[in-house]
Amino acid sequence: MRQPAHGGNLAWAAALAGCPPSAILDFSASISPLGPPNSALAAIESQLGNLRHYPDPDYGELRLALSHFHQLPPEWILPGNGSAELLSLAGRELAQLAATALITPAFGDYYRALAAYHAEVLEFPLSFGTNAQESFVIRHLSVIHDKGLLLNNPHNPTGKLFSREAILPYLKDFALVVVDEAFMDFLPPEQEQSLVEVVQEYPNLVILRSLTKFYSLPGLRLGYAIAHPDRLRRWQLWRDPWPVNTLAAAAAVAAVADKEFQEQTWAWLPAARDQLFQGLASLSGLQPLQSAANFLLVESQQSSSQLQQKLLKHHQILIRDCLSFSELGDRYFRVAVRSGLDNQRLLEALSLVISDESLVIKRKDN
Numbered sequence: 360m361r362q363p364a365h366g367g368n369l370a371w372a373a374a375l376a377g378c379p380p381s382a383i384l385d386f387s388a389s390i391s392p393l394g395p396p397n398s399a400l401a402a403i404e405s406q407l408g409n410l411r412h413y414p415d416p417d418y419g420e421l422r423l424a425l426s427h428f429h430q431l432p433p434e435w436i437l438p439g440n441g442s443a444e445l446l447s448l449a450g451r452e453l454a455q456l457a458a459t460a461l462i463t464p465a466f467g468d469y470y471r472a473l474a475a476y477h478a479e480v481l482e483f484p485l486s487f488g489t490n491a492q493e494s495f496v497i498r499h500l501s502v503i504h505d506k507g508l509l510l511n512n513p514h515n516p517t518g519k520l521f522s523r524e525a526i527l528p529y530l531k532d533f534a535l536v537v538v539d540e541a542f543m544d545f546l547p548p549e550q551e552q553s554l555v556e557v558v559q560e561y562p563n564l565v566i567l568r569s570l571t572k573f574y575s576l577p578g579l580r581l582g583y584a585i586a587h588p589d590r591l592r593r594w595q596l597w598r599d600p601w602p603v604n605t606l607a608a609a610a611a612v613a614a615v616a617d618k619e620f621q622e623q624t625w626a627w628l629p630a631a632r633d634q635l636f637q638g639l640a641s642l643s644g645l646q647p648l649q650s651a652a653n654f655l656l657v658e659s660q661q662s663s664s665q666l667q668q669k670l671l672k673h674h675q676i677l678i679r680d681c682l683s684f685s686e687l688g689d690r691y692f693r694v695a696v697r698s699g700l701d702n703q704r705l706l707e708a709l710s711l712v713i714s715d716e717s718l719v720i721k722r723k724d725n
């Protein structure tokens with residue numbers, strides 16, 4: 360079976376670990392351990408009888424719920440079959456420009472969405488070392504107004520949060536700026552740096568959001584784009600009429616209204632992330648990076664693909680190697696923040712695997 364380029368490939372992991380997929384403790388996909396919210400599950404159940412009808416092609420109720428959530432008119436919001444579907448539509452738009460700037464290491468699906476429409480890609484490295492300044496700089500582009508920019512905030516895989524002010528100047532220069540905010544909802548309202556509040560001032564801005572991570576709904580496929588209504592109307596003509604199914608639409612309406620679940624997540628994450636960060640930092644040869652999201656990128660003195668294989672075979676734990684990010688290679692891995700108990704299990708397993716590895720290295724030295 361091929362090495363997966365995304366996290367969360369449990370079939371691949373189970374084949375390696377020699378156990379059923381359900382026995383794998385998955386730290387590779389950055390999904391909240393708290394969900395899905397009961398409100399979303401109840402909404403799905405309540406809609407089972409409606410499966411005999413097509414969904415509303417305008418997704419009126421869902422757009423209204425999202426418009427209340429973001430304080431925006433509904434026509435500025437377009438739901439999609441996961442943010443991945445909307446990323447493909449953004450890729451089609453970006454491909455019409457002279458080139459698209461990516462901040463690297465970049466989420467692998469950006470390359471897919473851009474390559475699908477033969478877009479020209481320009482890469483700009485983020486300074487992300489443990490002591491590096493938390494910013495990106497796009498230099499050496501003499502002509503910008505014919506180009507696009509695609510980035511995520513918080514940044515995956517580093518977990519860095521760019522301030523609103525760091526991104527705003529690029530909106531003045533680039534023809535189109537697509538900001539993927541798939542992890543932004545993990546920040547409480549007083550800390551988030553979303554561009555949603557300025558979107559109506561910038562017709563060249565597209566924001567992508569996802570219900571996958573925060574609400575633990577990767578299998579449902581629900582995301583949305585926030586952008587100028589003219590652009591979203593154009594996108595609707597490019598895609599099939601009912602990309603979001605009835606169950607996903609109902610679950611999303613319930614999820615975004617679920618203030619209790621949102622508060623619970625904001626209360627859980629900082630302490631759980633800190634526990635995992637401190638635990639990882641205390642292990643020999645590992646250095647986690649500070650993160651604003653629900654995952655940590657970890658620099659490792661040992662081969663992370665070997666750590667991954669040992670964790671799988673001996674502990675049925677899956678971490679995300681970073682081989683698919685060419686800038687990171689085998690010296691980094693990424694882990695999701697999970698419950699306190701799960702995080703502890705990972706830390707204990709890592710400790711065993713690492714000490715085993717250092718014995719091997721010592722023996723070689725002797």
Ligand SMILES: Cc1ncc(COP(=O)(O)O)c(C=O)c1O
Binds near residue numbers: 511
């Ligand atoms: C940065 C980023 N954006 C978007 C996505 C895709 O989200 P969705 O499930 O909504 O398609 C992911 C999933 O891994 C991601 O990491």
